Amino acid sequence: MLIEIPALFSPEETAGIRARLESAVWRDGAGTAGHVAARAKTNLQLADDDPLGAEIGAAIVERLAATPRFIAAALPLRILPPRFNCYAGGGAYGRHIDSAIFSAPGTRERVRSDLSATLFLSDPASYEGGELVAEFGAVRQPVKLGAGSLLLYPANSLHQVTPVTRGTRLAAFFWVQSLVRDQAQRSMLLDLDDSIQALAARDAADPEIVRLTGLYHNLLREWSET
Structure with missing residues (x-):
C-alpha cells in the first residue's frame, strides 16, 4: 500500500x-547499504552525522509530528532521523528490500523498519527517470511525486x-517503526479513520461517529505494541 502525503x-x-x-x-551512497544492496546502489548521500542533514532532518520530523495524515497512516512509535540522497548522471538503486532493523544514532536503541518514507525534494520536471518503483507481487507501481511531497510504503516491499x-x-x-506492526491492520485502521473523518465533516453530531471512534481505539488498543 502506497500512501502519498x-x-x-x-x-x-x-x-x-x-x-x-x-x-x-556528498559521499558515495554504496557505503551505507548492506553488502548485497551495495552492488545495486549508485548514488550520493550525506553522512549520517552531517550537521546540515541533522538540522534539516529535525525540521522534517517536527513537521511530521504536526501532520495528521502522517500520524493516521503511520501510527509512529519511533522515527529514524532522516537521511538525504542525490541521484544524477545515471545514478540508480536497483531492486532491493530495506533492512529490517536499524540502530538509532547515538543510542543503543534498535528500530524496526515497518514503513519506508521518501520525501521528494526536486521538481519532477527538472530530471528524467528517478521513479521510485514498488513491487507488490506482479504489480509494479512507479511513483514520482512533486517537490515537498512524501511517500510512505511498506519497508518489506521490493522496490527500486x-x-x-x-x-x-x-x-x-x-x-x-509503527505502533501497529501488521500492514493489513494499519490499512484497516486508516480506512476506519478516513470514514470517521468523512462522517464528521458531513454531520459532527452523527451518533455513529462515537461508536466508530470507540471501535477505532479499541482496535488500536488490541493491535498496538509499545
Whole structure:
C-alpha cells in the first residue's frame, strides 16, 4: 500500500531546503547499504552525522509530528532521523528490500523498519527517470511525486529507484517503526479513520461517529505494541 502525503513542505520551503543541500558534502551512497544492496546502489548521500542533514532532518520530523495524515497512516512509535540522497548522471538503486532493523544514532536503541518514507525534494520536471518503483507481487507501481511531497510504503516491499538520466534528484528518506506492526491492520485502521473523518465533516453530531471512534481505539488498543 502506497500512501502519498502531498505538500508536506510548501514549494518555497522545499526550494530553501534544496538551496541548502547544494553546498552539502556528498559521499558515495554504496557505503551505507548492506553488502548485497551495495552492488545495486549508485548514488550520493550525506553522512549520517552531517550537521546540515541533522538540522534539516529535525525540521522534517517536527513537521511530521504536526501532520495528521502522517500520524493516521503511520501510527509512529519511533522515527529514524532522516537521511538525504542525490541521484544524477545515471545514478540508480536497483531492486532491493530495506533492512529490517536499524540502530538509532547515538543510542543503543534498535528500530524496526515497518514503513519506508521518501520525501521528494526536486521538481519532477527538472530530471528524467528517478521513479521510485514498488513491487507488490506482479504489480509494479512507479511513483514520482512533486517537490515537498512524501511517500510512505511498506519497508518489506521490493522496490527500486530507476536511473536518473537528466538533471538531479534530491530526496530525504527515513524509516518508521509503527505502533501497529501488521500492514493489513494499519490499512484497516486508516480506512476506519478516513470514514470517521468523512462522517464528521458531513454531520459532527452523527451518533455513529462515537461508536466508530470507540471501535477505532479499541482496535488500536488490541493491535498496538509499545
